[in-house]
Amino acid sequence: NAGVTQTPKFQVLKTGQSMTLQCAQDMNHEYMSWYRQDPGMGLRLIHYSVGAGITDQGEVPNGYNVSRSTTEDFPLRLLSAAPSQTSVYFCASSLGLAGPTGELFFGEGSRLTVL
């Protein structure tokens, strides 16, 4: 009964380093997405995917890359980390080929600090 699994839970990077946040879901959900949560700003959509091989940009995509090679996995890559990317990152998935009218299932979050 894993649901949405994110790794790592905590990470400290230096400016300019790259890293990948992993997200995996075992619910056979077509829709997956990444959000960042910052104080006073709610959750902002970074990238999303409606199925394997299909990705699109959200509100704040700059500095992040994604790929969706399988239904289960949706990694988020930081190409060259900046202090402005210090945040808590959430992966979320949803069932639905015709659009996510249903519930988003969230991972527990990954707290990233960029020094």
Next chain:
Amino acid sequence: AQSVTQLGSHVSVSEGALVLLRCNYSSSVPPYLFWYVQYPNQGLQLLLKYTTGATLVKGINGFEAEFKKSETSFHLTKPSAHMSDAAEYFCAVTQGGGTYKYIFGTGTRLKVLA
């Protein structure tokens, strides 16, 4: 473009008092509306949702919300607050049916006073 506004970033109520968290949305087409709750150091979980049909929707833990199209609102209420309700609450909107972007409000942190 869609947007969500949550009035009040912090709300305090006494235990046993009415909880009212406000959410207004903007959408050019009929929206799908959600309330999520986030407990400390956890991800978000769904409280309730409105897609179509009955405008008063009931969720978990005694919460309910009413979709009012004329007021473009989807306020969250609970008749009697419990200490365990202390958390952050997020309103979200999506158009569904081909539009895949959930847009979240900035959140309201609920404090319950003993």
